[in-house]
Amino acid sequence: MSPSVTEKIIFSHLVEGEAKPGKEIGIRIDQTLTQDATGTLVYLELEAMGVTSTRTELSVSYVDHNTLQTGFENADDHRFLQSAARRYGVYFSRAGNGICHQVHLERFGVPGKTLVGSDSHTPTCGGLGMLAIGAGGLDVAAAMGGYPLYLQMPRVVNVRLHGRLRPWVSAKDIILEVLRRFGVKGGLGKVFEYTGDGVAYLTVPERATITNMGTELGATSSIFPSDEVTRKYLAAQGRDKVYQELTPDPDAVYDEVVDISLDKLEPLIALPHMPDNVARITDVAGEKVDQVFIGSCTNSSYADLMRVAAILKGKLVHPEVSLVIAPGSRQVLSLLASNGALADLVNAGARILECACGPCVGIGQAPPSDGVSLRTSNRNFEGRSGTTDARVYLVGCEAAAAAALTGKITDPRELGEPIDVPLPDVFPVDDRMIIPPVQGGERPGLIMGPNIKPLPALSALEEEIEGEVLLKLGDNITTDHILPAGAKILPLRSNIPAISMHAFERIDPTFADRALKARGGIIVGGENYGQGSSREHAVLALLYLGIKAVVVKSFARIHLQNLVNFGILPVVFVNSADYDDFEPGDKLRLERVPERLRANTLRVENINRGKSYTVRHLLSNRQVEVLLAGGLLEYIKK
Numbered sequence: 177m178s179p180s181v182t183e184k185i186i187f188s189h190l191v192e193g194e195a196k197p198g199k200e201i202g203i204r205i206d207q208t209l210t211q212d213a214t215g216t217l218v219y220l221e222l223e224a225m226g227v228t229s230t231r232t233e234l235s236v237s238y239v240d241h242n243t244l245q246t247g248f249e250n251a252d253d254h255r256f257l258q259s260a261a262r263r264y265g266v267y268f269s270r271a272g273n274g275i276c277h278q279v280h281l282e283r284f285g286v287p288g289k290t291l292v293g294s295d296s297h298t299p300t301c302g303g304l305g306m307l308a309i310g311a312g313g314l315d316v317a318a319a320m321g322g323y324p325l326y327l328q329m330p331r332v333v334n335v336r337l338h339g340r341l342r343p344w345v346s347a348k349d350i351i352l353e354v355l356r357r358f359g360v361k362g363g364l365g366k367v368f369e370y371t372g373d374g375v376a377y378l379t380v381p382e383r384a385t386i387t388n389m390g391t392e393l394g395a396t397s398s399i400f401p402s403d404e405v406t407r408k409y410l411a412a413q414g415r416d417k418v419y420q421e422l423t424p425d426p427d428a429v430y431d432e433v434v435d436i437s438l439d440k441l442e443p444l445i446a447l448p449h450m451p452d453n454v455a456r457i458t459d460v461a462g463e464k465v466d467q468v469f470i471g472s473c474t475n476s477s478y479a480d481l482m483r484v485a486a487i488l489k490g491k492l493v494h495p496e497v498s499l500v501i502a503p504g505s506r507q508v509l510s511l512l513a514s515n516g517a518l519a520d521l522v523n524a525g526a527r528i529l530e531c532a533c534g535p536c537v538g539i540g541q542a543p544p545s546d547g548v549s550l551r552t553s554n555r556n557f558e559g560r561s562g563t564t565d566a567r568v569y570l571v572g573c574e575a576a577a578a579a580a581l582t583g584k585i586t587d588p589r590e591l592g593e594p595i596d597v598p599l600p601d602v603f604p605v606d607d608r609m610i611i612p613p614v615q616g617g618e619r620p621g622l623i624m625g626p627n628i629k630p631l632p633a634l635s636a637l638e639e640e641i642e643g644e645v646l647l648k649l650g651d652n653i654t655t656d657h658i659l660p661a662g663a664k665i666l667p668l669r670s671n672i673p674a675i676s677m678h679a680f681e682r683i684d685p686t687f688a689d690r691a692l693k694a695r696g697g698i699i700v701g702g703e704n705y706g707q708g709s710s711r712e713h714a715v716l717a718l719l720y721l722g723i724k725a726v727v728v729k730s731f732a733r734i735h736l737q738n739l740v741n742f743g744i745l746p747v748v749f750v751n752s753a754d755y756d757d758f759e760p761g762d763k764l765r766l767e768r769v770p771e772r773l774r775a776n777t778l779r780v781e782n783i784n785r786g787k788s789y790t791v792r793h794l795l796s797n798r799q800v801e802v803l804l805a806g807g808l809l810e811y812i813k814k
């Protein structure tokens with residue numbers, strides 16, 4: 177057998193199961209990362225599991241999301257996380273040091289290793305030849321405690337890149353092309369592995385742009401080989417010691433193969449409100465733009481921002497455009513500051529933000545009413561920017577900078593002579609904003625602020641589940657719909673009772689009240705329910721409000737696992753057309769749940785219609801037992 181890169185890493189980390197596509201496997205995890213908005217729960221969960229110190233080779237806790245401190249909540253969370261890092265032996269990347277994925281790529285990622293992170297864009301480090309997977313906090317906590325990460329053995333899609341990108345076409349256009357072909361649910365159960373002669377022309381940060389946004393395919397991960405380009409990047413980061421070459425066997429067999437001719441690609445753009453709604457920039461050129469945001473874990477690297485600076489140098493941002501730039505890391509910002517590019521950006525009228533997620537997840541810089549925002553980030557879900565009726569488009573840095581100057585969507589090829597930004601041979605490495613773990617000594621306690629509340633109580637799945645359909649939803653419901661982010665709600669991430677009151681509020685502001693009055697209920701939905709973020713809050717809020725089951729046409733990967741981890745029953749219609757028979761307010765009943773769950777013969781009775789429907793789960797036997805126990809914490813205790 178001739179393995180792919182993906183298989184090589186899985187085979188060398190396999191601790192349970194058979195590596196056959198679709199079957200559940202358990203893999204050993206070498207590294208973990210958490211970020212502040214999901215991380216506070218991770219450390220509360222570690223505490224609940226009784227773990228005393230991490231068993232991974234390396235674990236890092238980042239503060240990069242909730243850095244806007246409009247009250248004490250986020251600052252208290254940062255202090256809590258710092259105390260947790262000390263307690264568990266975790267590296268602590270302080271606020272200001274940068275976005276977790278960018279910093280992990282620069283300072284910690286290692287080819288051939290496994291990484292799990294409590295953020296859906298963890299696959300960014302796939303750009304270094306790492307198998308990097310996003311997961312809910314509880315799975316990350318379990319990995320930190322030395323448990324394997326369980327997942328479905330993925331099918332591997334080989335994306336063969338041919339030739340070289342033409343001037344003004346960027347790595348962002350490659351991933352937008354993949355999204356155009358596969359769509360937001362086309363990656364379910366798959367890893368996208370990039371090969372071909374075109375790979376050699378892409379730098380590690382460019383590869384990382386592609387693997388980062390592979391998340392929007394619903395994929396398990398995305399990965400590039402580790403080659404000479406990887407070696408040079410690691411050497412420039414002073415980390416050549418961790419380099420190892422990792423390429424697929426020459427006759428590796430893949431489950432699916434697609435070809436992309438890089439020399440034929442054009443600048444692309446994702447139209448509102450889905451990342452797979454991809455068009456050619458020329459199709460929409462001329463539309464007026466109100467805001468441009470350059471940043472996020474997708475496009476905020478050194479070369480990205482250098483190109484922007486070169487485009488803006490000596491010019492001024494269009495009078496009707498607000499240009500906002502957030503560098504991905506302190507390393508990037510420091511380079512821009514020392515070589516003068518920062519001055520070019522500032523002089524052109526850019527509004528520089530700290531190195532954090534910021535506008536990407538609605539933390540400040542909401543666009544104006546009915547406005548158009550052009551962003552280099554990865555998600556343009558409705559309302560995520562903080563302005564419900566804003567239209568967000570996703571582009572690469574060059575197109576973003578072009579629009580900032582012209583005030584309208586502009587083909588970057590109109591900018592003239594191409595700009596070449598070579599990566600430095602040596603990056604200025606300064607890790608002093610990363611506090612290393614202390615070896616030995618006493619285990620300090622956790623410092624909890626008043627907004628940090630205990631996890632909700634978990635209980636075993638009931639014999640019979642009965643409840644009203646509280647919401648009937650369509651396809652592609654995102655976790656931003658289920659539990660929105662944004663500057664107002666994010667500070668409640670450590671307070672489940674308070675954050676629960678915001679569940680589904682953009683779809684139905686009465687939802688939380690109705691759920692509490694009805695003492696819970698059932699959610700009915702369409703395809704790809706729960707796509708997007710890894711936030712466990714999108715499950716914990718429903719648990720708190722008493723939701724017992726979610727019946728949909730299909731689930732997104734991380735969200736399905738989160739439902740299992742907290743004991744909410746996730747099932748799918750066997751016959752998708754049955755979905756049409758359900759209405760809000762219908763009373764539903766599921767009987768003999770444990771027995772039928774184990775046999776996968778569950779039925780949902782719609783009492784109002786006097787009819788019953790077959791539904792099934794997509795879980796392994798282990799997941800069924802986790803669910804029956806009332807979630808992973810209870811299962812581990814058992």
Ligand code: MIC
Binds near residue numbers: 214297661710
């Ligand atoms: C996002 O991009 O939606 C986030 C915020 O990074 C989330 C994590 C979170 O909700 O805290 C993600 O992608 O997992």
Ligand code: SF4
Binds near residue numbers: 472553
């Ligand atoms: Fe942060 Fe946006 Fe990346 Fe999520 S997608 S980690 S919010 S920059």
